[in-house]
Amino acid sequence: MKVIIAIDQTGNWKQIIEATVKRSWPSDTIFRILTVVEPVETPLDKPKTHHESAADKVVHEARALLFKHLPGCTVYSEVRKGKPADELVTVAANWMVDRIILGTHGRQANRLIPGTVPQLVTKKSCCSVDLVKLTPAAAAAAQ
Amino acid sequence: MKVLIAVDDSLCSREAVNVVASRPWAEGTQFKVVHVVEPIAALYGLVAPEAVSLMLEAEKKLKAHGIKFTTDIGDYLKEIFSEQQVSSLVIGGYIADSVIEQANDWHADLIVVGSHGRTGLDRILLGSVAEKIVNRSLCSVEVIKIKTPKCDETTSKNDRSGASVRQKQTV
Numbered sequence: 001m002k003v004i005i006a007i008d009q010t011g012n013w014k015q016i017i018e019a020t021v022k023r024s025w026p027s028d029t030i031f032r033i034l035t036v037v038e039p040v041e042t043p044l045d046k047p048k049t050h051h052e053s054a055a056d057k058v059v060h061e062a063r064a065l066l067f068k069h070l071p072g073c074t075v076y077s078e079v080r081k082g083k084p085a086d087e088l089v090t091v092a093a094n095w096m097v098d099r100i101i102l103g104t105h106g107r108q109a110n111r112l113i114p115g116t117v118p119q120l121v122t123k124k125s126c127c128s129v130d131l132v133k134l135t136p137a138a139a140a141a142a143q
Numbered sequence: 144m145k146v147l148i149a150v151d152d153s154l155c156s157r158e159a160v161n162v163v164a165s166r167p168w169a170e171g172t173q174f175k176v177v178h179v180v181e182p183i184a185a186l187y188g189l190v191a192p193e194a195v196s197l198m199l200e201a202e203k204k205l206k207a208h209g210i211k212f213t214t215d216i217g218d219y220l221k222e223i224f225s226e227q228q229v230s231s232l233v234i235g236g237y238i239a240d241s242v243i244e245q246a247n248d249w250h251a252d253l254i255v256v257g258s259h260g261r262t263g264l265d266r267i268l269l270g271s272v273a274e275k276i277v278n279r280s281l282c283s284v285e286v287i288k289i290k291t292p293k294c295d296e297t298t299s300k301n302d303r304s305g306a307s308v309r310q311k312q313t314v
Contacts, residue, residue: 019283024167104277122277122286130285131277
């Protein structure tokens with residue numbers, strides 16, 4: 001089974017990893033922790049933006065936490081540049097994943113206007129999407 | 144863990160049930176299969192009085208059909224898990240609202256719902272039950288999709304060679 005865990009650079013990623021750990025997984029499950037950074041133009045001597053460095057750190061920590069709880073599983077981590085929803089859908093389709101896990105605050109948006117990343121991923125992706133309900137209090141505590 | 148599976152008599156719902164059945168679950172996980180029959184009676188004001196009795200009849204038939212396939216799904220899951228772990232329920236009401244209400248009352252940890260994958264005008268007019276559930280539920284929601292040929296189109300449309308992979312690590 002192939003699973004993408006989509007996280008961002010806020011403290012919410014811990015809730016997503018914890019929810020992932022609570023689910024049961026087949027022994028051959030491969031996880032890919034993915035975070036997408038929207039591209040920002042930077043001077044040539046400054047190749048990494050603050051967001052990219054923060055993303056690197058977050059995926060490392062998330063991978064370590066997942067591996068701590070699910071030892072023996074295979075975990076890849078990756079930072080991509082682009083539009084989050086498009087990148088997630090593309091990676092999911094190219095890698096032929098079975099499930100995408102991502103967090104949602106459940107903010108309601110009108111369906112006639114462009115939605116949030118979870119809405120867009122749910123709409124565009126070809127695989128199952130597991131939306132972990134994020135608790136604001138837990139996120140604040142994590143930050 | 145408590146898992147609520149929202150079903151209707153569609154291919155995507157069957158797929159959602161099959162996915163649930165094929166997965167490993169923590170010991171003692173409870174499953175509740177819920178089907179919601181939407182009230183046709185809500186349209187009474189818009190139709191001729193002679194049609195009301197026909198609508199009531201249709202509503203009864205829909206409910207009877209709902210009970211049949213919900214029980215079938217419940218029995219199928221009971222064979223895979225156990226009698227004590229699976230229950231089924233047919234209720235009347237608006238689908239998204241009723242599913243969320245059931246999930247809240249039952250303190251569900253996860254709602255599993257199949258997606259019809261409606262796009263364009265269909266989506267604007269009919270909306271997406273899955274989307275409504277995702278927006279309003281207090282617990283996590285998993286939207287199960289059936290893989291279709293459209294997936295390949297999506298991939299080629301979204302794929303951009305410029306996307307950079309910054310790091311990759313294997314454990």
